[in-house]
Every structure is written in structure tokens, then in C-alpha cells.
């Protein structure tokens with residue numbers, strides 16, 4: 055039997071108790087070494103916002119097909135497409151939204167990866183409420199992602215300046231809503247690792263998310279916990295840590311045929327930040343396994359691997 059990823063209480067992050075904070079770091083370090091995946095309680099995203107963001111998807115689902123037609127384009131922050139991680143495709147629909155930036159923003163003008171105005175669906179009921187929920191969720195989830203990253207970097211001896219320069223520009227953060235159809239197909243989202251630094255995933259109570267236990271090579275259920283979010287460490291963490299912190303395979307299967315809603319929030323940091331192995335993670339006699347790359351180079355490559363395009367990264371999505 056595979057082991058389920060740990061459930062960690064984030065309360066000490068917001069408190070003064072140093073011993074509790076060290077204990078938190080230890081728990082997160084172990085989860086990253088072992089799984090690259092954990093559930094987090096008391097993370098700081100208000101319950102009503104969690105409910106609101108999940109509800110906003112349900113409200114918009116009848117318009118999804120229309121939005122799929124409307125919102126095609128390159129990966130630029132207002133994209134929408136059905137992701138494909140296997141030749142047969144995935145059983146899901148999703149749309150990407152990022153920080154909503156005006157056309158005269160310097161990053162948009164400089165055509166930085168994934169920067170631009172969002173395209174909010176106008177077909178939903180109460181579009182302004184819908185937009186506010188999405189934008190609020192984006193800003194709260196960004197803050198929580200940064201908090202989680204700051205603990206992660208502490209566990210690596212990365213230090214404040216490192217964290218500041220990666221995370222202070224909070225640009226390429228994506229909210230992606232997944233809306234699988236109601237059919238008895240097994241695969242919903244094929245096995246993959248996430249590309250960026252950390253993902254904060256909100257899932258409803260349907261279940262179906264599974265993570266690979268690397269020791270037993272079995273899939274284990276990530277049981278939905280109503281007050282917890284799932285955190286997974288992305289590929290960038292492996293670059294920083296010379297593969298010490300894993301970016302684990304996960305997938306979503308269709309156990310019941312019921313619709314499932316989830317909100318993965320990808321935090322990828324400053325597009326210009328050069329990701330290279332931390333000196334503290336290179337053991338004596340060994341070398342860095344990943345060539346240094348900027349965040350945008352890495353992300354563009356990973357998206358090209360996944361969706362097609364000219365730029366290539368090193369890792370492919372796998373079908374399991």
C-alpha cells in the first residue's frame with residue numbers, strides 16, 4: 055500500500071513560536087524530500103474565498119464551450135484550451151488567468167512570457183462578481199504561495215535575498231480552473247509533474263487526485279480535506295535543489311463519473327530570475343544536474359513540450 059502525502063498545519067508560520075516554526079520547517083523539508091506533495095491546513099486562504107472560487111466555476115460551466123471558442127491563443131495569460139498530456143487527450147477543460155496587466159505595463163510591452171490582460175468571460179452571470187472573485191483569489195493565493203516558498207527556501211538555506219528576488223515580482227501566477235465532463239472515462243488528467251515553483255491546489259470533495267509513492271511505485275489517493283489545500287513542488291524546485299526536492303508525478307482519475315472542480319494555482323515567480331542550483335545543494339564531488347535557465351526560458355520550454363511549439367525543455371509529460 056502506498057503512503058498518502060502528509061498533512062501539515064501552517065499555523066506556526068503566522069505565529070511567534072520559534073520552536074513551532076522549526077518543527078514546521080522540518081515537516082515541510084521531509085515532505086519535499088519524500089513526496090514533493092503535502093496537504094496544508096490553516097494556510098491563510100479564507101474559507102469564503104475558497105468556496106467562492108469553486109462556485110464561480112460551476113456558474114460558468116454551461117458557457118465553457120463558448121469560452122473555449124473565444125479564448126484560444128498563445129500562452130499569454132488569457133489563454134484557454136483543453137490540456138493534452140497523452141495522445142488520447144485529457145478529460146478536462148480549463149482556462150488560464152493570470153495577473154491582469156494593462157497593455158502599457160512594462161512587462162507586457164517587453165513581451166515577457168505569459169504577461170498581458172486577462173480575458174474574462176463575459177458569458178457568465180454577474181461578470182463583475184466573477185472577475186472580482188478571480189482577482190481576489192489570485193492575490194490571496196499569491197501571498198500564500200510566497201509564504202510557503204519562504205519556508206521552503208529557509209529549509210534550503212536559500213535566504214531572504216534569494217526569495218525576495220524570485221518572488222517579489224509576482225507576475226506569472228496562473229489560476230486554472232478544471233472542469234471535467236461527466237463521462238465514465240478513466241483518465242481526467244494524465245500523469246505529469248508541475249512546471250513551476252509551487253502549486254496550490256484547491257479541490258472539491260469529489261476526489262480522484264492521486265500522487266505516485268516513489269518508494270512503492272503505487273498511486274495513492276490525495277483525499278480531499280475540506281479545510282486543506284494541496285501543495286506540490288514543481289520542476290523549478292528540482293533545478294534549485296539538484297533533484298533533492300522532488301517534483302512528483304500526479305494525475306487525476308475518474309472514480310465516480312461525477313463532475314469535479316479544482317483550482318490549481320501555479321506560482322512561477324519572476325520571469326527574469328535565473329534558476330540555478332543552490333550551492334548548498336551540490337554535494338562534494340558532484341555537479342549541477344540542470345543547466346541554469348531563466349524562469350521564462352524554463353516555462354516556455356515546458357509548455358512547448360506539452361502543447362507543441364518550437365522551444366523545448368528537457369522533461370516530457372508521461373502517460374501512466
Ligand SMILES: O=C(O)CCC(=O)C(=O)O
Nearest residue numbers: 232248257263306316318
Ligand atoms: O485538478 C487537480 O486535482 C490536479 C490538477 C493538476 O495537477 C494540474 O493542473 O497541474
Ligand SMILES: [Fe+2]
Nearest residue numbers: 246247248304
Ligand atoms: Fe499538476
